[in-house]
Amino acid sequence: MAEAAAHPVAANDTPLAEGLLLHLDGFDGPLDLLLELARGQKVDLARISILALVDQYLVVIEGARRVRLELAADWLVMAAWLAWLKSRLLLPKGLEPADEAEIAAEVLAARLRDLQAIRAAAVWLGARPQLGIEVFARGAPEAFAETETAGITAELGGLMRAYMAALRRGTRHRSYKPARISLWGVKDALARLAVLVGVLPDWADLARFLPESMTGPLERRAAVASTLIASLEMAKSGLLRLRQEDAFGPILLRRQDFGVDGRTEESDG
Amino acid sequence: MADADHIRLAEALVFASGVPVSDRALTQALPDGADVAAVMAALCAQYAGRGVSLVEAGGGWQFRTAEDLAPRLKRVVKVPRRLPRAAMETLAIVAYHQPVTRAEVEEIRGAALSQATLDALLDANMIIPRGRKETPGRPTLWATTPEFLSHFGLPDLRDLPRREDLLVEPPARGEEEAEGT
Amino acid sequence: MADADHIRLAEALVFASGVPVSDRALTQALPDGADVAAVMAALCAQYAGRGVSLVEAGGGWQFRTAEDLAPRLKRVVKVPRRLPRAAMETLAIVAYHQPVTRAEVEEIRGAALSQATLDALLDANMIIPRGRKETPGRPTLWATTPEFLSHFGLPDLRDLPRREDLLVEPPARGEEEAEGT
Numbered sequence: 001m002a003e004a005a006a007h008p009v010a011a012n013d014t015p016l017a018e019g020l021l022l023h024l025d026g027f028d029g030p031l032d033l034l035l036e037l038a039r040g041q042k043v044d045l046a047r048i049s050i051l052a053l054v055d056q057y058l059v060v061i062e063g064a065r066r067v068r069l070e071l072a073a074d075w076l077v078m079a080a081w082l083a084w085l086k087s088r089l090l091l092p093k094g095l096e097p098a099d100e101a102e103i104a105a106e107v108l109a110a111r112l113r114d115l116q117a118i119r120a121a122a123v124w125l126g127a128r129p130q131l132g133i134e135v136f137a138r139g140a141p142e143a144f145a146e147t148e149t150a151g152i153t154a155e156l157g158g159l160m161r162a163y164m165a166a167l168r169r170g171t172r173h174r175s176y177k178p179a180r181i182s183l184w185g186v187k188d189a190l191a192r193l194a195v196l197v198g199v200l201p202d203w204a205d206l207a208r209f210l211p212e213s214m215t216g217p218l219e220r221r222a223a224v225a226s227t228l229i230a231s232l233e234m235a236k237s238g239l240l241r242l243r244q245e246d247a248f249g250p251i252l253l254r255r256q257d258f259g260v261d262g263r264t265e266e267s268d269g
Numbered sequence: 270m271a272d273a274d275h276i277r278l279a280e281a282l283v284f285a286s287g288v289p290v291s292d293r294a295l296t297q298a299l300p301d302g303a304d305v306a307a308v309m310a311a312l313c314a315q316y317a318g319r320g321v322s323l324v325e326a327g328g329g330w331q332f333r334t335a336e337d338l339a340p341r342l343k344r345v346v347k348v349p350r351r352l353p354r355a356a357m358e359t360l361a362i363v364a365y366h367q368p369v370t371r372a373e374v375e376e377i378r379g380a381a382l383s384q385a386t387l388d389a390l391l392d393a394n395m396i397i398p399r400g401r402k403e404t405p406g407r408p409t410l411w412a413t414t415p416e417f418l419s420h421f422g423l424p425d426l427r428d429l430p431r432r433e434d435l436l437v438e439p440p441a442r443g444e445e446e447a448e449g450t
Numbered sequence: 451m452a453d454a455d456h457i458r459l460a461e462a463l464v465f466a467s468g469v470p471v472s473d474r475a476l477t478q479a480l481p482d483g484a485d486v487a488a489v490m491a492a493l494c495a496q497y498a499g500r501g502v503s504l505v506e507a508g509g510g511w512q513f514r515t516a517e518d519l520a521p522r523l524k525r526v527v528k529v530p531r532r533l534p535r536a537a538m539e540t541l542a543i544v545a546y547h548q549p550v551t552r553a554e555v556e557e558i559r560g561a562a563l564s565q566a567t568l569d570a571l572l573d574a575n576m577i578i579p580r581g582r583k584e585t586p587g588r589p590t591l592w593a594t595t596p597e598f599l600s601h602f603g604l605p606d607l608r609d610l611p612r613r614e615d616l617l618v619e620p621p622a623r624g625e626e627e628a629e630g631t
């Protein structure tokens with residue numbers, strides 16, 4: 001099947017790195033990839049296996065990271081979230097964290113169905129005969145009335161297009177200065193977390209551990225991703241605990257209760 | 270029975286116009302008491318099977334070349350490029366969820382809305398700002414334009430397929446990708 | 451006898467064309483061996499007595515509203531003026547940056563602002579002088595009128611779409627603001 005060949009990620013073996021990379025670039029973000037993987041399961045979207053989906057996604061991301069270290073932040077955030085989801089889904093049913101995860105999984109499945117519906121709508125629209133492409137209106141319309149000089153025709157869309165055109169032209173004349181990008185790395189995040197977690201007595205939102213000076217959405221997303229990875233790293237070594245109430249909700253963290261001092265050697269310096 | 274003179278007048282009016290002609294404009298143009306619906310039905314029937322057909326789209330009536338002639342006309346007439354996949358999906362979201370903010374569009378697609386996509390939709394006059402949402406920051410709300418309906422030959426937004434109907438038969442992925450590229 | 455299919459294609463071609471379609475163009479568009487003269491004669495006959503007629507003029511074929519109907523259509527179709535592009539851009543800048551001087555508009559647009567453009571906006575009652583800027587030369591400050599709002603269906607200037615919703619990557623903001631002062 002063409003479908004199977006196009007998606008080696010579903011196989012058990014390590015996927016071909018090169019094909020994979022090309023693949024990742026072809027997706028419009030993590031949700032797009034997830035939907036493609038879900039459709040690969042070839043069942044009704046209402047009955048997909050979220051666990052299998054998580055595994056497939058993590059395999060793809062792991063493979064991609066091996067070839068290309070810097071991966072867009074949103075791919076990693078989704079990977080971290082899915083890893084969390086998986087760990088909870090594996091817990092015995094009836095436990096509170098397991099139920100939380102069930103709900104989160106349902107939310108994810110619903111989002112995939114929404115995206116699927118929109119994609120179908122886009123295909124439906126695209127298949128319709130479009131004016132000026134498949135069907136054509138009168139090429140030489142005849143205007144009968146004498147031009148009404150009092151009124152003008154203009155709508156908001158035209159005004160917006162005009163504004164954007166003007167701004168673009170205006171900025172073209174200025175000399176180009178590449179914006180300096182300084183992204184908050186995992187190392188930075190580890191150092192900062194180590195200091196801050198020790199100070200906080202109770203659960204605190206991950207967002208509170210981000211550096212204060214972040215100028216744009218890109219910097220912010222990068223900081224969220226590296227702080228999340230850093231917190232996962234620290235949770236793994238037992239330095240702190242992580243919690244998330246609902247899907248896409250705030251991620252909470254706290255110092256591990258007993259025994260371990262949250263401070264690390266680096267942070268003392 | 271629709272009056273032959275009324276049919277001629279309606280035909281001339283719609284034929285002459287570059288944009289769809291509304292029922293209201295037709296009512297104004299036709300003599301008092303003319304049955305616009307009957308006139309347009311008769312005119313539709315007269316053009317059935319011809320090289321040009323009468324369609325109801327975007328809030329009015331418009332003559333358009335017959336759909337089946339598309340491949341042969343395309344060889345002669347220069348046609349613009351179709352909207353890329355990201356733009357079509359964004360347009361579909363706006364069509365179904367309007368009025369909708371950019372953040373909501375991005376949430377549903379799970380991807381950022383690029384400047385190129387926004388520009389393409391604005392340039393094609395498919396979407397338009399429609400007020401602000403009364404939430405912090407008062408983000409702009411987007412809606413589809415009458416040209417959107419006219420472009421895709423839809424009489425009304427209600428003629429978009431229902432979500433349930435869309436999900437019944439998932440379209441073959443292969444075709445979709447071929448189109449998107 | 452002309453082929454019905456050829457007649458349909460010729461009909462669609464003449465309809466969609468922005469200029470009269472010559473016999474040569476028709477010969478090229480129709481399948482080899484099609485008798486263009488017979489096709490066009492048949493098409494002419496189909497439109498005889500209708501609201502629209504096929505006429506040969508200006509070096510080719512085109513559809514025209516039947517002459518007897520033209521006077522009756524005149525009352526209905528209205529063609530309001532379109533604002534030229536420069537005027538729309540200027541109006542948009544005044545709307546977003548008001549009160550603003552002419553020099554500032556020119557700076558943002560990256561192009562000179564002609565008196566004709568200003569006059570067009572003044573005539574259309576879209577902009578109005580609103581005081582003077584207390585800088586050397588005391589240049590006039592421009593603002594939009596209440597008519598501007600009602601024309602674009604905006605309850606208030608605050609309902610203009612947010613700048614950041616139009617531009618995913620705003621053009622170097624710091625610079626621009628520094629210059630605006």
